[in-house]
Each structure stands twice: as C-alpha cells, then as structure tokens.
Amino acid sequence: MRILNFGSLNIDFVYDVDHFVRPGETISSRALGTYPGGKGLNQSIALARAGASVVHAGQVGEDGRFLVELLEESGVDASLTRVSTELRTGNAIIQRDAEGNNCIILYGGANQDISSELTDELLSQMQPEDWLLLQNEVNGLAHIVRAGKARGMKVVLNPSPANEALEEVDLAAVDLFVLNEVEAAQLAGLDEAADAGELVGALGRRFPTAEIVLTLGEEGSVLASGDVLLRQEAFSVPVVDTTAAGDTFTGYLLAGMLAGERPEVFMRRASAASALAVTRPGAAVSIPRSDEVDEFIARL
Ligand code: RIB
Numbered sequence: 001m002r003i004l005n006f007g008s009l010n011i012d013f014v015y016d017v018d019h020f021v022r023p024g025e026t027i028s029s030r031a032l033g034t035y036p037g038g039k040g041l042n043q044s045i046a047l048a049r050a051g052a053s054v055v056h057a058g059q060v061g062e063d064g065r066f067l068v069e070l071l072e073e074s075g076v077d078a079s080l081t082r083v084s085t086e087l088r089t090g091n092a093i094i095q096r097d098a099e100g101n102n103c104i105i106l107y108g109g110a111n112q113d114i115s116s117e118l119t120d121e122l123l124s125q126m127q128p129e130d131w132l133l134l135q136n137e138v139n140g141l142a143h144i145v146r147a148g149k150a151r152g153m154k155v156v157l158n159p160s161p162a163n164e165a166l167e168e169v170d171l172a173a174v175d176l177f178v179l180n181e182v183e184a185a186q187l188a189g190l191d192e193a194a195d196a197g198e199l200v201g202a203l204g205r206r207f208p209t210a211e212i213v214l215t216l217g218e219e220g221s222v223l224a225s226g227d228v229l230l231r232q233e234a235f236s237v238p239v240v241d242t243t244a245a246g247d248t249f250t251g252y253l254l255a256g257m258l259a260g261e262r263p264e265v266f267m268r269r270a271s272a273a274s275a276l277a278v279t280r281p282g283a284a285v286s287i288p289r290s291d292e293v294d295e296f297i298a299r300l
Helices: 039-049 062-073 116-123 141-150 164-168 181-188 196-206 245-258 263-278 290-299
Strands: 003-006 010-016 031-037 054-061 077-084 090-096 102-107 131-134 154-157 176-180 211-215 221-225 228-232
Touching (some): 003 116, 039 054, 039 245, 131 141, 141 154, 141 164, 176 245, 181 196, 196 221, 211 245, 221 263, 228 263, 263 290
Parallel strands (some): 054 077, 131 154, 154 176, 176 211
Antiparallel strands (some): 010 031, 221 228
C-alpha cells in the first residue's frame, strides 16, 4: 500500500528577527537562510524518513528542480512531480523570532497551477487501496478530493493553512483529518478559545465517520477514532524553530497508521519526531530519521 501526497513544494526564505514586523514598520533581520519546504514536500519527506512508501504529486518551476532531487534522495517517489517551464516555484517568506516561533507569507507559484486534467492523469497511476494525503497549499483541492474519493482511495486532509478555499471542498469525503486548534475551530464553526474536548466533540458531530487527530502544540495531541479517544503528551525540548513540526507529526503519524502500528505507538512516535524537528532550524532539513526517533524515545 502506498500513499500519494498531492501537495506543495516551496523554497523557504527564513529571516531571523527580534520580533515580527508590525504595520508601517521596517526592521532588519539578523540572518537569512534558504531551505527546502512546503507542507507537501515536508510531509512526503517525513513519511519517507518514517519508512512509508510515498509518491509525491505536485509542481515546481525550473528553479525548484533541487526540491525534486531532495525528494528522490530522501526516498520519495517523485515521478508524479512535474516541472513547469513557465512558472516559478512556490515560496515562503518566513520570519523566525528568538523563541523559534514563525509567521509565514506564501507565494503559490507553480503550486497554484494544477489543472483537473493533470490531477486525473496523476491519480490514474494509483490504486484504490492507496491513501491520498492533501494539505491546502495547492489549487484545485475540491477536484482532487472528489477524484481521489471516486477512485476509492482513503482521503486524509491536513487543512493547513485554513482559508476560504476549504469552503469549496466536500469535507464529508474526508476519512481522516489531521489539524491544529485554529483549523479545527474553523471547520467546527467554533471560537478559537474552544478547548480540545469541545473541538473534538464538534468535529465528531459534523464528520461522524471521520477519524480526527488534533494537534495542540505544547499541549500534545488527541486521536479520536471510533471508540478510541487517546491523548498524547508533547515532549519538552529546547525550541530552535517550530517550522514543519506539524508536517513531521503528520508524516510519522500516517506512516505508523499505514504500517498497522497501535494508536499508542504511532501517536508517541509522531510526537517524538515533531519534538526532534523543533530542536533544529529549517523545514524539511529538520525532519528526523526513524532511528533518531527510536533513540529519542529510548532516552525518555
Ligand atoms: O509547514 C511549514 C511550511 O509551511 C514551510 O516549509 C513553508 O513552505 C509553508 O508552506
């Protein structure tokens, strides 16, 4: 069984700042780093490092060929990742503060030029037993969900970033949501102040057949799947950069599910992998290998 991750590939420009720039203000950054990123690419690399068989579908410009090479070097099948000769690769302008927090501006570029024809062509390469993983950084999400479901694939949605594009999507077709509190509040129609119990309850009522994994940052994560309700703690580590922590969690979580691990095991490994990722700078380059996650857990 394979997982097709149909998602973004970005070049991340990371500016180290003392505080996030405010309206009307001009600030200088202490350093600039350029990293491979994009929620799609990060999650594919996390899946591969966790041992899953993952195929990445998406699109870069000529300037993003190194991202395709990185996918391949990381063990991802990138044969369904296209290179546009007309568009530039998507990018992210990321401000990172001294505590490792970030705020991000996205430019979609080639990520936002996925046609229905291309989607259908790429999905035709997959089998009904394969899983389809999506985030919200490529265009045409509504069509991709419909087409994947029609093909019989299990649809996993990480609705990140949460924005109006999600309103077009048939969310009832989603089998598994992996989302944070902000995204959960938007989908559940609740205030962001709602607590984890309220969010999981409201999502369960709105999507009664879906599994839900809610990530809560330092408060850990919650899995709601049928009769199973499981809470996983977050591990306390020195934070350098939180970028891609959620992507790392998602990749390790799904790899564990695909491998048939018990919920206690895949939730713990996902939490450990994302803890390791925040101790390192950058997005894709911060994602740990499986043996590093094993060592981290062994030391707990
Ligand atoms: O989730 C982190 C990612 O979000 C970054 O790599 C950036 O590219 C944005 O897509």
